[in-house]
Structure formats: structure tokens, C-alpha cells
Amino acid sequence: MGALQDLMRPATFIMNPYIDRWKEKGGKVIGYFCTYVPVEVIHAAGIMPYRIRATGSTTSEMGDLYTSHLTCTFCRHTMDQAMKGEYKFLDGIVALFSCDHIRRMFDAWRYGKIEVPHSPYYLRCLSVPFKVDDLAVQWMKGEIERFKQSLESHFGVTITEEALRQSIRTYNEKRRLLMNLYDLRKKEEPPISGTEALAILIASTAMFPEEFNQLLRQALDELGQREGISGYRARLLLAGGELDNPDYIKLIEDLGGLVVSDFLCYGTRDFWDLVDEDSEPVAALAERYIERISCPRMVNYPARDEFVKNLVRDFNADGIIVQRLMYCDNWGCEGARTQWEAKKNGVPCMVLEREYVMSAVGQMRTRVQAFLETVGR
């Protein structure tokens, strides 16, 4: 089996063989929800960072006990999976005020509503600023120091400066490789679909970056031999919040759209910006995590508008689809604003509401078909 195929698999399950092997060796895994968690710090502690998702969930009735019908279905399903014990392989969880839904879901862990495999269990909610300025970077530096110390104290490890530098180099390598992957998507006939690209991005959050980098290097070689995709009806930029199910992109691509780039947190927002490898590592991490291209939790929307505009240009996109989980307020307003901006720039844009678990497929197909009619080549 090729590396590309290997990279497709982690997206289809919560667990994967890379985690199994690590756990068999007695390794620790820490779960997180959001791209604002500086995963380099976890990695430098010798712990595998794992981005939590509820892949495979079909119901949320247990999760609904501590959420509400106004909570997004990502959180309701994740909570449900947690209450069913699906994340017992995790040795801790790191969250932050990513959004109202996630912070309240995390509180259910804090209040002991979710059974954990051992006690004391590592639970930490980072205080990540919402602004992008020097003060925020300074605050973030302190917060990363506190985070580092808490990991050291809880897990009985020492995170040396050299280990942190090495983690930064490893994650930067991952980001550069993903940039290479995205460069291929700029081609008129890209050798990779959006569906496959999302699966690779998901894999990048579900194994150690060293293993991922090795696989992605091989996959890039394989893609170099592949014939490009042609005959599509439109090149699309996919924006929005949590999307960890490649089937949603497949739905779009089966109808003739080709997703050539994205503004997703399993996507450009996760890897676009590098950490300065020459600076003091904690300060460099703080700068990168505050000044990176933001998501709507941050209050610097003009930077996001500019970034999306540039993505459309650089990837030669014909239109934008903003996918939004129902009840997500951040992407509710951001989606509307993205549409307004796109209109100003003469780019067709559609907001597609969806639930975490694939549903209302017929309706979505109809909407995507209609959109492709308007933007199709």
C-alpha cells in the first residue's frame, strides 16, 4: 500500500494504528480541540498531540445531557463519544475558549461528568488572547510557559529548550510539506482532490509529526507520478469551521466541483504560518500562535478577508463555499461577511449549513448543484 493510501486511513476512525503502537509502548496522548493549542509544547514533552473529533458517531443522546439543542453537533457528538468512553486512550485534554460550545463541553470534563481512565487526569484550559497585538503576544508567552510547567509537573517530564526547538523544527517541516501539497493544488490539473487533501490534514493531527512527515514526503513523490484531475466544473475554495469528514467534500466533488484550497482549521489555518526557528522558542511560539492567520474567534477580521481574497487569487478559485455547522455563531456572521466581501470582489460565494453527522444530503446536493451552475466553467 502506498503512503497516500496510508494517509487516508486515520480520517475514517477515531483511533488508528499509529496511536495503538504508541500506547502499546506506554506512550501518552493528549487530546485538543483547536488550532490555537501550541502542540509543539505537548510534543516536546514526549507526548502525542491528538486533535479530538467524533468520527463515526451516529447519535448524541448521552452528550445532550450536558449540552443543549443550541449546541453545535460537533460538540454534542464529541461529548457523546466521550461519555461512551471512546477517548479513554487520551491521557489528558487541553482546551481553550475557542467558542462557547467547546468551552462549555470542556466544563463537563472539569465537573467530572465524563469518566476518565485515571486520576489525576490532565485537564487544562488555556487562556489564549482574542486580539492580535504585542500585549497579546506577551500574554501568550506567559501562558505557554505556564502550560509547559503544568505538563512537566503533571507528567513528571522536563521540556528542555532543545526539545522545544526540535519540536518547532519538526512541526515547521510538517507545515512546509503541506505547503508543497497545496502548491500541487494550484495546478490547472491538480493531482489531488479536496477530499484526499482533507483526509491528509486530518491524519496530520492523529499521529506523531515525524511519522506524518515521512509519509507525506513519500505521498508527494507518488502524487508527482499521478495524472492530474481535469474535466471539473469549477475550482472551489472551501471555508468555514470544524470539518473533519472528507465525505462532505466528496459530495461537492462528486457533483463536479474541485476543492483546490481552503480556509479551514483542518487546513490552511492550521499550517500556513511557520514558527521562527532562530528566536527563543517560547517567544517564537507565542508570536506564531497569535499572529498566524486567524479564525473568527479572533477579532481581527480584515486580515482574514485579505487572506481569503489572496487564496482565491493564488489558487485560481472560481467560487467560495462556506460550510458552517448549525449554531456556530462565529461562522454564522463570518459566513455572511465572507459572502459580502466575495460579492465586492466579484467572486460567487455560498454558505452551506450542515450538521456534524452527514445528513440532509439531498438538500445539500441540490444547493451545491445550483451553485455550480452559477460558477461552473
Place this chain on the structure above:
Amino acid sequence: MEQQQKYPVHRGLYEVAKTLEEPFYKMLSTWLGGVFEAADQGKPILFNQFTIFSELTTALGIQPLSPELWQVMCLQLNPMACCESIDAAQDAGIHPELCSANKAIIGDLMLEKIPPPSMVVLPTFPCDNSKITYQTVAAITGAPTYFLDCPYWMDEGEAMDYWVQQYKGLISFMEEHSGKKLDWDRMKEVAEESNRAMDYWIESQELLKRRPLPVNGPAVAGYMAGLTSLGTPEATAAVKSVRDDMLAKMEAGETAVPDEKARVVWFYYPVFWDGGLSAWMAEQGVVIPVGLVGYFNSGPIDTTSPESIIRGLARRGLETPMGRQGRGVSDLWIEDCLNAVEQWKADAVILAGHPGCKWLRGCYGLFRDIARERGIPVTIYDVDLFDPRLTSAEQSRAIIGEYLESVVLNK
């Protein structure tokens, strides 16, 4: 449209309010008059989100306008008053699940039903709705916007220092965009005046701990002063008059209802379009001594130096209704609600499920478990505070009536 013809509902309210002698209405009419004067004459207007108090605008002589309060005022005349703006925002692509207050702000700006801001100020709490809405407001109006960035965990060390820095930045922002310079002697006067008003507010809240209750409903005057004109003698007089009224009633032996049967904590904002709901509950002997508004206990601002004043403003900024409870973990709201039950000697809790308020709905499940352990009756019911189309007044009465009859009054 001619400037003077805009905002007819609020201008009508202003015309009525300025004929009334009560200090509370004097405060409101002065504020509304200031808004119209600024709008008509092109003077700066600062949008202060509903958790931003007005000491700094008072000291700098900038006209504050809380968009949420603007909505609340027109709802007093017409329960459907926000619907047109809510629909306009949704028609423009804003998602329906956004807090209706926020949709109404966006719609108001689109329909020119609110004077546009020259600048906008808000903290990064209490919710996603607010942060993303005010970014949308900035995009629509082009108004410079200042966010006070609040750490998720507050302590007296680095977190408070960071928060204080946000206030220093706010002063610079307001000076830059108003062309005015903060006079610290004036700021000191305003802070001292503001302290007096807050003392009266806190005293009013304390008086509502008496059983039977002297006046029904949480003490709101301090909050209204906070949003409109804190630090002015008019605001202090308004809050004091409410306190005096309570004292007078207590002295005369008057009570909110003739036969107080139960006290309910409504730990949220009231249903703004349904002013008759608490009166209807009172007819059944059920009173509401406290809510999110009316649960405020910030200490005075220390006016010994500019630094202490800024720190005092920052500290008070963490204590505003909903700001205090929404800025961090669920514990903040849960503990306050439990404390409200204990301190105000309540028999039960009603939790309004405003559909926009996801941060709060996420606390309800945890609270319900604790309340159950402690034997505190709780009900949660869906109602939109700004839009009667979700749950009508009749439906509210049916739901609450059943709860009161079967659970609270039978306790």
C-alpha cells in the same frame, strides 16, 4: 431621510420621558437627548456593548449609546419592535441562530434605525455572538473598534495586569478617536460620583433580600445608569431615588405583593418585550428579587491616583451583569446563581433559554445536577428576550404557570 425624522420611536420615548419628574426618567431623557443631539449634529457616538459601563464616556464627554439598551427601550412600546431589524439581518445572510439582540443591532444599522457609531467598545466577553457581531458592525459602519481582551482565568497577578493594560489602551483609543484628552481631575470626580451611584445600587439589592419583598423585580436602575451616564449627578440621583422608594415602602409597611408565597431567582435578563410577565407572576404571590441585573457587588473605585482609578475601572468592568458570569468557566455563573438562591432566600429558579445564548445554555445541565442535589426546583424554558415569535406571552404564562402551580407553590 432628514436626520431629525430618524428614530421616531426613540424620539417619541424621549418626548415622554423629558416631561416626567422622576429622577430615573430624567436620567433616561438626558441620555436620549444626548444621543439625538450627537446624531443630529454629527458629534461622536460611542457604541458601548451591554457590559461596558459609561464612566469613561462621561469623563471624556463622549456620547455613549448601548445598542442593546436601544433595543430594550423600543420593546417597552411594542413587543414586535425588533422583528423588522432581526428579519433584515437574516435577509442579508446573518444566520438565524445568532442572538436576536445582535441580529437587531445589525438590522438596525442596515435600516438606519440606530445612529451609526463613531467608535465601538466592547470586551471579549460574554459570548461569541457579541464578538462576531461587533466585528460585523465594524465591517458595516467602518467605525474603529476596540476590544478589551479578557483572560479566561482571572487572578490578581498577571491576568489582572493584562486586563488593566486593556483599559489603558481603551483610554488612548477614545482620546485618539474623539480628539479629546482625559482630564484626570474630571475622571476622579466622575469615579467618585460613580461610586456613590454603585453604593445606592448595591444597597437596593440588599433591601431586596428582605422577606416579604418591598418592591418586585431585580434592582435595575444601577445597570441603566451604568450603560447611559454613570458618574453624572443625574445617574446617581436616579439610582438613589429607587433606593429611597424602597426604604419609604418598607417604612410604610408596604410589600410588593399582599401575600408573598414564593420567591424565584430569574438568573438572566428579563423577557424585554413582556413587561407584564413579572406582574402576572406577582398576582399569584410569586416575586423575583434578583436576576443577573441586580446581582452586582463591585467595590468602589480607588480614586487616589490615575493608576488606581484605571485599576478600579478595570475591576468594575469584570463585574457587570453577564460580563461577570460569562467571561470564564461555567463555575462563575453557577456559583452566582446558587449564591443568589441562598442570599435572596429563593424557593426556586427559572432559567430562560434565550436561543442565542449558547454559553449560558451550556451551563444549565451542570447547574441542574447541582440544584437537584440541593433540592432547588429549576425549570428551563425557551423564550427569546427580543422576539416574541418563538414563545408568545400566552405560552410563557402557560409554561411558567404550570411550573409554579405544580412545583413551586406546592413545595
